[in-house]
Amino acid sequence: MIDGGYIAHKEGEREQTLKQHLEETARLAGQFAARFGKEDWGYCCGLLHDIGKYSDDFQNKIIENNNNMVDHSTAGAQLCMKLGGYYSFLSYCIAGHHAGIPDYGNSAIATSLCGRREKKIADYEAYKKEICIPPISTLPMKIAKGRNNDFSLSVFIRMIYSCLVDADFLDTEAFMKNGQTERAPGQSMDVLLDKLEKYISTWLLNDDLNSVDGRRTEILKHCLDEGKKPKGVFRLTVPTGGGKTVASLAFALKHAVEHNMDRVIYVIPYTSIIEQNAHIFREILGDDNVLENHCNVDYEGTEEFRPMQLASENWDKPVVVTTNVQFFESLFSNKSSKCRKLHNIANSVIIFDEAQMLPIDYLTPCLSMIQELVENYGTSVVLCTATQPALDDFFVSKEQIVELCPRLGEQFRFFERVTYQNIGSISQEGITELLAKEQSVLCIVNTRKDAQELYHSLQGGGVYHLSTSMYPKHRKRVLKCVKERLSTKKKCILISTSLVEAGVDLDFSCVYREIAGIDSMIQAAGRCNREGKRTVEESKVYIFELEGQKVAPSQKQQIDVAKAALCDYPNIADMESITAYFARLYKFRGENLDKKHIMDEFRNKDYNFAKVGKEFKLIEQDTKTVFIGIEPESHEILQEIKIKGISKDRVRKAGQFCIQVNSNFFEKLYGAGMIQPVSEDMQDFYQLVSLEQYSEDCGIDFSIDDGMALYM
Numbered sequence: 036m037i038d039g040g041y042i043a044h045k046e047g048e049r050e051q052t053l054k055q056h057l058e059e060t061a062r063l064a065g066q067f068a069a070r071f072g073k074e075d076w077g078y079c080c081g082l083l084h085d086i087g088k089y090s091d092d093f094q095n096k097i098i099e100n101n102n103n104m105v106d107h108s109t110a111g112a113q114l115c116m117k118l119g120g121y122y123s124f125l126s127y128c129i130a131g132h133h134a135g136i137p138d139y140g141n142s143a144i145a146t147s148l149c150g151r152r153e154k155k156i157a158d159y160e161a162y163k164k165e166i167c168i169p170p171i172s173t174l175p176m177k178i179a180k181g182r183n184n185d186f187s188l189s190v191f192i193r194m195i196y197s198c199l200v201d202a203d204f205l206d207t208e209a210f211m212k213n214g215q216t217e218r219a220p221g222q223s224m225d226v227l228l229d230k231l232e233k234y235i236s237t238w239l240l241n242d243d244l245n246s247v248d249g250r251r252t253e254i255l256k257h258c259l260d261e262g263k264k265p266k267g268v269f270r271l272t273v274p275t276g277g278g279k280t281v282a283s284l285a286f287a288l289k290h291a292v293e294h295n296m297d298r299v300i301y302v303i304p305y306t307s308i309i310e311q312n313a314h315i316f317r318e319i320l321g322d323d324n325v326l327e328n329h330c331n332v333d334y335e336g337t338e339e340f341r342p343m344q345l346a347s348e349n350w351d352k353p354v355v356v357t358t359n360v361q362f363f364e365s366l367f368s369n370k371s372s373k374c375r376k377l378h379n380i381a382n383s384v385i386i387f388d389e390a391q392m393l394p395i396d397y398l399t400p401c402l403s404m405i406q407e408l409v410e411n412y413g414t415s416v417v418l419c420t421a422t423q424p425a426l427d428d429f430f431v432s433k434e435q436i437v438e439l440c441p442r443l444g445e446q447f448r449f450f451e452r453v454t455y456q457n458i459g460s461i462s463q464e465g466i467t468e469l470l471a472k473e474q475s476v477l478c479i480v481n482t483r484k485d486a487q488e489l490y491h492s493l494q495g496g497g498v499y500h501l502s503t504s505m506y507p508k509h510r511k512r513v514l515k516c517v518k519e520r521l522s523t524k525k526k527c528i529l530i531s532t533s534l535v536e537a538g539v540d541l542d543f544s545c546v547y548r549e550i551a552g553i554d555s556m557i558q559a560a561g562r563c564n565r566e567g568k569r570t571v572e573e574s575k576v577y578i579f580e581l582e583g584q585k586v587a588p589s590q591k592q593q594i595d596v597a598k599a600a601l602c603d604y605p606n607i608a609d610m611e612s613i614t615a616y617f618a619r620l621y622k623f624r625g626e627n628l629d630k631k632h633i634m635d636e637f638r639n640k641d642y643n644f645a646k647v648g649k650e651f652k653l654i655e656q657d658t659k660t661v662f663i664g665i666e667p668e669s670h671e672i673l674q675e676i677k678i679k680g681i682s683k684d685r686v687r688k689a690g691q692f693c694i695q696v697n698s699n700f701f702e703k704l705y706g707a708g709m710i711q712p713v714s715e716d717m718q719d720f721y722q723l724v725s726l727e728q729y730s731e732d733c734g735i736d737f738s739i740d741d742g743m744a745l746y747m
Contacts, residue, residue: 042097051210054165063202070381071412077198079169083111084129090157110159128196136369136644189637190407197377221324221353228288234319251278257441258282262289271419271439274450275561287384298383301356304392307538313356326352350376360653369648381412390418391554394653399629402429422554425617452564457578467492475544477529484737490530497526505734508691545575552593553616596620658695662722
């Protein structure tokens with residue numbers, strides 16, 4: 036105790052009393068929870084989270100500065116369980132504020148909530164001298180018929196947990212750094228809207244609906260006007276070339292200002308698109324207002340990026356650009372590091388760019404989460420894409436979904452750039468002959484192995500290969516060459532996997548696409564006549580099926596449904612075809628829209644937060660990472676890793692020279708002695724030692740592999 040008070044933290048000679056820490060954490064947690072109308076819940080959780088520190092065991096640990104392990108989080112959880120009623124829900128948050136929200140479990144599982152309830156802990160009754168248990172309000176969210184209300188309650192618990200852990204981190208950080216936290220939250224929504232309006236001011240003068248720019252302006256103006264609409268779920272169905280990036284930002288900022296919302300969050304499937312969009316947003320809004328949060332961004336290491344590094348922990352920036360993986364895995368996580376940001380999702384405008392890429396294996400839990408965010412946490416959601424998936428039936432209030440694109444059918448007719456032609460089944464020799472006759476052509480196939488074989492059958496001047504068999508820096512070099520040849524009208528034949536379908540700005544005279552999901556085929560078509568300089572009739576997209584080709588299980592349903600759509604609809608790119616494709620796909624999937632039965636883990640107040648946090652993984656690849664040390668820069672990075680070991684920054688740099696291979700191919704490489712661990716203590720990080728297995732033309736050679744070698 037200090038001056039009759041109990042101690043929470045010490046830093047040198049400075050001390051923070053436990054009462055100060057609890058009250059400030061409670062204030063912050065309450066402030067965060069106020070965004071969704073539950074300030075009292077946040078305040079109560081913050082006030083009780085560390086009452087276990089009132090025990091003599093913990094106070095002796097602080098005073099003596101020893102390393103004894105003292106459980107201080109179980110006390111508040113046990114107290115809330117004893118209080119019963121709504122307080123019992125707070126026990127999940129308090130029990131997990133360091134180790135993560137536990138499963139309900141049973142008393143035989145020590146780490147479960149039931150196990151913690153039975154745990155013997157040090158006496159903490161001294162809390163009563165300083166802390167009064169505050170009241171909390173009743174039912175925390177809307178209850179709806181036909182809904183899994185236990186799931187709703189689990190989301191609420193996770194949101195209160197987010198308020199608690201972020202408040203706890205922030206107050207502890209403020210004490211430890213004596214108030215010098217270096218955080219910079221960015222500018223307000225109305226300032227950002229003003230910046231956007233100045234940026235687009237000259238665009239808004241164009242009212243020529245016979246020009247591309249005029250059509251983009253029409254869509255942009257409509258999105259600004261629609262920003263005044265009440266909060267809810269929106270669609271922005273804009274054809275390729277319609278300017279959806281700036282239009283969606285215009286709607287989001289106008290909507291945020293209109294409804295006093297806190298931030299705009301972009302959720303995007305591919306890092307390549309994220310990097311493009313974030314660049315545009317920074318150009319319009321300024322660097323300090325835009326946070327990129329994904330695996331390719333590392334803000335550590337420099338003082339200049341310190342505020343961004345801190346903001347990446349809890350998304351305390353006005354515009355956040357992130358991935359589907361980061362967004363949804365955080366919302367289903369039980370860990371404090373991932374959940375800190377969740378309360379900052381409340382009262383935000385959330386844009387799901389390329390909405391057709393919402394993870395189909397987890398579509399039911401993801402859409403249930405989106406509906407929770409809209410109904411109970413004050414968010415508005417925009418489903419933004421050129422190929423709008425059939426999601427209406429997943430939303431309870433589907434009749435209230437608002438389309439933001441004006442004169443939708445007319446826009447699609449105006450922006451039509453290509454003619455589709457289904458040429459059916461064809462041999463590899465046949466497709467090779469067709470490609471060889473072209474001057475400017477892109478051919479996309481479904482596997483890396485097929486891409487390499489097709490390239491080798493064509494190789495010569497102006498023929499290029501692109502797939503994830505090449506490390507990222509290598510791919511960038513090839514793309515640069517391809518763009519230069521296209522711009523100078525030189526012969527250019529590109530054989531690729533689907534990685535060119537999004538975030539890659541290419542314009543070919545024609546495209547050949549192996550049959551895949553309709554959304555993939557339409558994305559591929561976006562690389563044909565992209566700039567609209569040729570007629571629709573002469574800009575062909577040929578759909579084909581390679582003879583004797585095995586279809587990967589992960590692609591079979593999409594391809595089967597797409598084949599049916601090709602038979603039923605003359606133009607696969609019209610809205611009727613796209614809607615029918617997704618509706619059929621979701622119907623065929625059935626229960627597989629929640630392949631791990633995530634929704635069933637929240638039933639009858641028996642909630643399995645830890646299990647779901649472990650199971651909910653959007654990317655589950657059976658792959659290994661192999662470093663390709665060919666370039667001088669790669670030698671330096673590899674040497675640095677061998678000498679200094681792994682760090683976030685070194686892993687990010689090394690990633691530019693790494694490829695992913697499936698486990699079967701990995702075993703072949705390893706068995707042949709072609710790869711080896713970078714060092715004895717890094718068994719999960721390998722380097723290619725047989726460099727002849729990697730070529731400048733195609734990257735890693737899959738010819739020794741007899742598996743599918745799929746691009747993921």
